[in-house]
Amino acid sequence: MAISIRREKNMEFPLFFDLLIGGLILGLLYSLIGAGLNLQYGVTKILNVAHGDFLMLGAYITYFFFVVFGVDPLLSLVISGLIAFFLGILLQIGIFRGLIGGATSPGEVEVRSLLACFALSFIIQNIVSIIFTSNPKSYRYASGTIIAGGTAFPVNRIIVAGISLAVNSALYLLLRFTRVGIAMRAVVEEPVGARLVGINPAKIQTLSLSLGIVLAAWAGTLASLLYAINPFMGSQYTLIAMAIMVVAGFGSFVGSIVGGIILGYASYAVMRLLSSSLTFVAFYAILVVILLCRPKGLMR
Amino acid sequence: MKITFSTIAFAALILSPLFLGAYYISLLMSVLYWVALASSWNFFSGTTKYVSLGSAAFFGVGVYMVALGKDLVVGFSLAALLGFAISLAVGLVTLRLSGMYFAIFTFGLSELLKNVLLWWETTITGTVGRWMPTVQPYLTYYIVLTVSLATLFLIIFIRRSKLGLALKAIGECEDDAAHLGINVSLYKTLGFAISSTMVSVVGACLATRWTYIDPRIAFDPLYSFMPAIMVLLGGVGKLSGSIMGAIIISLISEILLTGFRDYYLIILGSVLLVIIRFLPNGIIEAIVKTRWLKR
Numbered sequence: 001m002a003i004s005i006r007r008e009k010n011m012e013f014p015l016f017f018d019l020l021i022g023g024l025i026l027g028l029l030y031s032l033i034g035a036g037l038n039l040q041y042g043v044t045k046i047l048n049v050a051h052g053d054f055l056m057l058g059a060y061i062t063y064f065f066f067v068v069f070g071v072d073p074l075l076s077l078v079i080s081g082l083i084a085f086f087l088g089i090l091l092q093i094g095i096f097r098g099l100i101g102g103a104t105s106p107g108e109v110e111v112r113s114l115l116a117c118f119a120l121s122f123i124i125q126n127i128v129s130i131i132f133t134s135n136p137k138s139y140r141y142a143s144g145t146i147i148a149g150g151t152a153f154p155v156n157r158i159i160v161a162g163i164s165l166a167v168n169s170a171l172y173l174l175l176r177f178t179r180v181g182i183a184m185r186a187v188v189e190e191p192v193g194a195r196l197v198g199i200n201p202a203k204i205q206t207l208s209l210s211l212g213i214v215l216a217a218w219a220g221t222l223a224s225l226l227y228a229i230n231p232f233m234g235s236q237y238t239l240i241a242m243a244i245m246v247v248a249g250f251g252s253f254v255g256s257i258v259g260g261i262i263l264g265y266a267s268y269a270v271m272r273l274l275s276s277s278l279t280f281v282a283f284y285a286i287l288v289v290i291l292l293c294r295p296k297g298l299m300r
Numbered sequence: 301m302k303i304t305f306s307t308i309a310f311a312a313l314i315l316s317p318l319f320l321g322a323y324y325i326s327l328l329m330s331v332l333y334w335v336a337l338a339s340s341w342n343f344f345s346g347t348t349k350y351v352s353l354g355s356a357a358f359f360g361v362g363v364y365m366v367a368l369g370k371d372l373v374v375g376f377s378l379a380a381l382l383g384f385a386i387s388l389a390v391g392l393v394t395l396r397l398s399g400m401y402f403a404i405f406t407f408g409l410s411e412l413l414k415n416v417l418l419w420w421e422t423t424i425t426g427t428v429g430r431w432m433p434t435v436q437p438y439l440t441y442y443i444v445l446t447v448s449l450a451t452l453f454l455i456i457f458i459r460r461s462k463l464g465l466a467l468k469a470i471g472e473c474e475d476d477a478a479h480l481g482i483n484v485s486l487y488k489t490l491g492f493a494i495s496s497t498m499v500s501v502v503g504a505c506l507a508t509r510w511t512y513i514d515p516r517i518a519f520d521p522l523y524s525f526m527p528a529i530m531v532l533l534g535g536v537g538k539l540s541g542s543i544m545g546a547i548i549i550s551l552i553s554e555i556l557l558t559g560f561r562d563y564y565l566i567i568l569g570s571v572l573l574v575i576i577r578f579l580p581n582g583i584i585e586a587i588v589k590t591r592w593l594k595r
Contacts, residue, residue: 047400049353049407098577107399111349114403115528116576118353122525123569130562235521239408246404277419280412291393291401 019269025157027264028164029222033237034244034263035171035256036215042188042251043208045106046096046113050121051241052234054084054213058220059229060128066139073141074159077221084217088210091120096209097202121234129231138228156225163222167215168257175253184208188251216241236280240267243283247290249297258298262286313445317438325437327554329444329509334530334550335543336448336502341527342542343455344495347464348471348488350399353524354390354406357413358383358496360519362503364417367430367513372443376504383500384493391489414519421515429514432507440508447505451498455539458494467491471537499523522565526553529572535582544584 037051048054058080065071065079095116103109146153175181186194187204195201219237223229244263248255266282290297317325337355345352362379369375394405421428435443458464466487469477478484503523507513526549527542534545549568556564579586 041400047403049403095573095577102577102580107349110400111351112576112580114351115532116573118525118528119569119572119576122521122565123573126562126565126569130566235408235411239404239411242404242407246401250400275419275423277415277422280408280415283408284412287405288393291397291405295397295401 015272019265019272021153022157022272023265023268024261025161025164025264026268027261028161028168029219029226029260030240030244030264030267031168031257031260032164032215032219032222033241034248034260035168035253036212036219037238037241038245038248038251038253038256039184039208039215040212041245043184044096044113044205045110046117046209047110047242048117048209048212049114049238049242050117050124050234051212051216052236052238053121053124054087054216054234055220055223055237056128056229056231056234057087057124058084058217059224059233060132060137060220060231061217062221062224063137063139063229064132066141073139073221073225074163077163077218080217080221081214084214085210088213089206091213092206092209096205121238125231125234132231134231136228136230139224141225160222160225163218167218171215172253172257180204180207239280239283243287245297246287247298249299252297252299255297255299313449317441322437325441329441330554331547331550332444332448333502333506334526335546336451337499337523338527338530338534338542338546339455339539340451340495340498340502342531342537342539343458343498344467344491345528346531346536346538346542347467348491350395350402350488350492351528352406352492352495353403353528354409355496355499355527356410356519356521356523357406358387358499359503359506359523360410360413360417360515361386362500362505363507363510363513363518365500366504366507367432370433372433372435372508375507376501379500379504380497383503384497387493387496388489390496391492395488395492396485410519410521410524414515417515417519429512432511432513434511435508440505443508444505447501451502452539452543454494454498459539463487463490463494468537525565526568529568529575532572532575533579533583535584538582538584541582541584545582548583 033051033055037048040046040048040051061080061083062073062076065076066073071079096113099112099116100109103112141156144155146155146158173181175185183194183199183204184207186197186199187201187208191201194204216237220229223233223237227233240263244256244259247259247262263283263286266286267279270276270279270282313328316328320328337359341352341355344350361383365379365382366372366375369378390405390409394402418428459468466477466482466484469480469482470484470488474484503518510517527546530545530549531542532545533549534543535541553564553568556567560567575582
């Protein structure tokens with residue numbers, strides 16, 4: 001009896017901190033995938049339901065290079081980023097450009113590209129599952145802890161938080177200040193107007209699609225530092241990214257970061273206090289509330 | 301001419317257990333339920349262009365209701381009721397908005413139900429899977445046959461009704477349909493609910509075929525993916541298209557599953573990509589067009 005009371009008292013303080021910090025770290029990671037998907041959909045009107053599978057691909061690239069060649073996972077951010085970027089360009093040229101050209105209305109493009117991405121998701125999942133089998137894989141990297149202020153922080157979580165924050169900030173600066181970023185936002189706001197002022201929409205679309213996939217692959221590298229990975233982990237992240245997009249509003253990038261952090265806290269709290277199987281309930285609860293109360297998103 | 305053909309086909313389907321072996325009966329069953337699944341997906345998503353990525357959710361609901369109901373009649377009624385109730389709720393939340401919200405919401409639906417069910421089974425009942433009540437194989441065949449044909453007749457019947465015409469109008473141009481005084485949200489929700497109820501009942505049929513289920517089998521994403529590929533192959537929005545597509549793909553799947561199990565979904569996925577890219581209007585229209593050109 002006495003032991004259980006003492007344990008409860010000991011747990012109380014770290015649990016609060018754990019929820020506060022763990023939720024934030026997860027939220028920063030989520031905002032990466034949310035921003036990536038929102039960029040893709042905002043600029044190209046392609047709802048990439050294979051987004052989470054590109055995340056999974058990034059995680060497996062990192063795992064492969066770490067286990068086989070001993071490449072530092074942080075270094076493979078460069079590798080996974082490059083592979084993802086070229087994959088994006090390949091997809092745009094091989095599939096989506098022809099789709100957009102052959103369709104008669106914007107609605108048709110949306111429906112067809114959505115189904116194409118759905119097919120892509122099955123293809124990627126099954127290719128990875130043939131190469132790496134469907135058993136979960138994990139590796140140990142930076143698994144120590146730093147003790148600060150009486151509580152222990154796992155190093156890998158701090159790395160994930162730091163990189164997510166850096167990439168999010170870089171994305172914000174890119175979209176806010178550079179010519180490419182301004183062109184991307186212009187295409188989101190006013191596709192016809194953007195063309196009139198001399199922006200090449202095809203180029204901007206290819207770039208946005210690839211950049212979105214790069215963000216997903218990076219998030220995958222970071223996720224592989226925290227969790228075991230498996231070929232079918234992607235759909236969960238796709239749903240998270242889409243929920244963030246709904247919370248943020250289509251095409252709102254600041255909203256994606258806010259939405260990511262909201263979902264991060266919700267998902268971490270459910271995972272920590274109830275069961276990781278019930279995180280989907282939290283996502284759907286948030287989706288329903290947003291769709292009923294603010295269907296245009298929080299930031300629009 | 302047409303009537304005699306359908307009468308013969310009808311008689312052949314009813315009498316086939318008399319002269320076909322067990323393997324061909326099971327193959328015929330697969331074709332029949334895929335036809336029903338593809339047609340019910342086409343009935344709503346093909347006609348209105350509101351793409352549902354969550355057929356597996358309703359399919360799984362049907363399977364589980366038979367498992368829980370023990371008795372077949374109770375199980376089928378529960379499947380239809382719960383399928384209708386869930387899809388009505390989903391429709392009410394999402395279908396007054398644009399199609400993207402609907403696609404997003406349905407995408408994770410089967411994953412949601414699967415996870416909740418897994419959690420329920422492991423923490424409350426303490427088992428993951430369930431053994432199914434055994435059903436005579438011929439009874440299973442006749443259940444599948446009845447439900448598939450009933451689904452097709454219901455679709456034909458609804459297509460000519462006010463609801464079917466409203467759905468068609470929404471698919472052509474939703475704004476115009478609204479201007480004509482059609483209550484678009486109501487008809488979309490109703491159409492989706494009917495389509496999903498049919499999927500649930502087909503799931504209930506399949507449950508009679510299986511001896512063991514667990515949430516991963518019942519909510520397999522395959523059931524969301526296959527109807528879409530079948531309809532796109534056959535031709536979107538046409539009943540004959542979904543029937544043709546389902547027959548072709550389910551026969552191809554049968555060959556692929558026996559020979560190249562691992563590559564099955566990769567091949568089907570690539571087929572879908574090629575169709576979307578090169579034959580966006582489906583195979584029937586492609587054949588008709590080439591024939592017309594040759595003439």
